Amino acid sequence: IGNIAGLSWGLVHNQNHNKGYGSKLLKYRLNHIKNNYPVTEIHLDTSQYTYRFFEKFGFRVKHILKNGYGKNLDKYDMILK
Helix, strand or coil: CCEEEECCCCCCCHHHCCCCHHHHHHHHHHHHHHHHCCEEEEEEEECCCCHHHHHCCCCEEEEEEEEEEECCEEEEEEEEC
16 A cells, blocks of 8 residues: 555634635645655545645545534545545
């Protein structure tokens, strides 16, 4: 299968949403992984509120766990190959 990397806690304060900071941060992190580690997959988990952001970068939903983080907060497991 190869090596797997994971992302966690790449947060941007909500006052700074829709300004490109989150995209720049994610691109930096993805480039760092790709340039420094021989991985074939990158995994992350997020909620129903942010999974579409990651889809724009090629991540795909692998599994959804209803209430996975708590009441009315679903856990979306995502993967980038």
